[in-house]
Amino acid sequence: MDDPQWPRASAWLAGGGAARDDAPLLAVLGAPLSQASISPSQAHLTPDAIRRALHRYSTLAARAGGATVALDEIAVADLGDLDLSGLDSADAQALVAAGVAETEGTGLPRQPDLLVLLGGDNSITRPAMDAAVTALPDAGLLTLDAHHDVRDLAAGPSNGTPVRGLIEDGVPGEAVVQIGIGMFTNSPEYRRYCHDHGIAVVTAADARREGVGECVRRNLDSLAARCAELYVDLDVDVLDAAYAPGCPGARPGGLAPWELVDAAFVAGAHPKVVALDIVEVDAGADPDGRTVDVAAQCLLAAAAGLATRRR
Template sequence: MLAHDPLWPRAGDWPVPTGRSDATIVGIPTHSTSLSPTQSHLTPAAVREALRRFSLQSSLVITDAGDATEPDTVDATAFVAAIDAGLVIALGGDNSATVPVARGRNAHGLVTVDAHHDLRDGVSNGSPVRQLVEAGLSGTRVVQIGIEPFANSRHYADRAADLGITVITRDVLRHRPMDDIMAEAIEIAAAGGGAVHVDLDVDACDRAVAPGCPASVPGGLAAIDLRVAARVAGGHAAVASIDLVEVDAAADAPDGRTVRLVALCVLEALAALETR
C-alpha cells in the first residue's frame, strides 16, 4: 500500500478523455507476433501502477484512453486515430505497437531509439520500420539511434542504407550527448513538414537497467539516456506521438526497475510538453 499524502499528489490515475487533451496515454499491448516469447501485453497496466510511485506537477490536460482491445490488428490504428490530443504516449506491448501509433497519428517522420533496425520481412515486432516505409514513409525521414552492430545482420544494415535511413550507432553515443543527437534526429525526421513519431524501444538500454526487455544487452544505453530522449521528444513541437515498447513486465527484476523506467519516461515527456 502506497502512503497517502495530500501535499504530494501522485502521477497517473488520469481521467478518460471527454474532449481535446494536451496529452493522452494509451495502451497498445501488442504481443501475438513477437519473435520471442513475451507477456508484453501485461506492461501497460504495470506502467500505470508504477506511475503512482512518482509525482508530476503540471497544468496540462492529461487523459488516459485505456487499452486498444485488438492491438495486433488494423483496429489499433483507428483507435489511435480517434484520439484528440496534442501528444499521444503509447504504452506497449512489443515493437509492433509502433505501426498503429505512427499510422494513427499520420506520422511523416520517424525517430527510433532502438538496438535493432526492425527491417525484417514479414509482420512481427522485428519489422515495424519496414512496414511503415512500405506504407509510404520515406526512408530519408527515418533516424535510428542506438543501433547495436552485434544485434543486427549485415543484410539489414545494408537495407537501412539502401532506404536512406540515418543510423547512429551505440558507439556514437559515447561521444555525443543524447539531447543533441535527439534534437538533430527530430529535425531530420521533421524535414518537409508533417508529424513525427518517436519510438523508444527500451531494449536499447543496458541489460542491468532493463532486465524486463528480452533483447536488451550489456553495454546498452544508460537509464538517464532514455529519459533524456523522452524529454527531448516531448518538448519538440513536431512530435505528435511517442511509444515505449519491448518491455515484458512479467520478466522484470523484483524491484520493477524496467517498468519504473518506462513510467519515468512518460513523465519526462509530459514535463517537456508543458514547455512547448
C-alpha cells in the same frame, strides 16, 4: 500514507491534469500486444504495470540547472487499453490503427497535442504511426532502438518488422533516423537495407559520445525541417541489459536509463512530434520492476517535455 502536498503521478493521470482550455493535451492509450513478438513475451501486461508504477512518482520534474516542470501544467486523458486479447497479429494491428485513428472521438475536447502509446511489443509502431500522422510521405520517424526492425515481412508483421513496414507503407527512408543501434544486434543484410533506403543510423556509442538528449534534439530538428509531422518510437531494449531485465532484446553496451528518459523529454518537447510509443517491456520478466520503472519515467518525461512546448 498519502500526503496532499506530494501529489502522485498516478492521481495526475487519473484526474485529468490541468483544467485550463489552453493547456497542452496529452492522451495516453494502452496497446497490450505481445502476439507479434519474435521471442516469448508477456508485454501485454505492461500498460497496466506502467500505470501502477506511477504511484511511486511525483508530478514535479527536476531538470538540469535547477529548472523544474510541473505536470499539472498540462491536461491528460487516459484512454484505457485497447482490447487485443484473442486476436492474431494482423487483426490486433488493425485494431491498434483504428484505436489511434479514433482518438479524437473518445470524448476528448480536441485533438491531443501528443499521444503516448503504452506497449506492448514493437509491432504496434507501424499501425500507430500509420494512423497518427496525416500523410506518411510527409512524416518522419525517429527510433531509439538497438535493432533496425527491417526484417522481411513475408511471414507477417512482428516486432522485428515495423520500420520496414512503414517504409513499404510510404514513409521515405530518408525520413527515418535510428538512434542507439547496438553492437552485434543486427545482420549485414538488414544494415544494407538501411543503407540502400537512406535510413540514418546512429550507434549507441556515437549517441552517447554526443549526448543522447542532444543527439535526439538535433535529429528531430533535422527531420522537422523536411517533414510535417514526427513519430517517435522508444524501444526500451535500447538500454544496456543490466538496466532492463524486462527487455528480452536488451544487450550489453546499450544506453543508460537516464539517457532514454532524457530522450523522452526531448521528444515530448518537440512541437512536431504528434505521437510516441514506449514498447518492448515484458512486465512478466521484470522481477524487481526496474524496467517498468524506466518505461513509467519515459511517460512522465514525455509529459514534462510537452509542458514546455508553450513556455
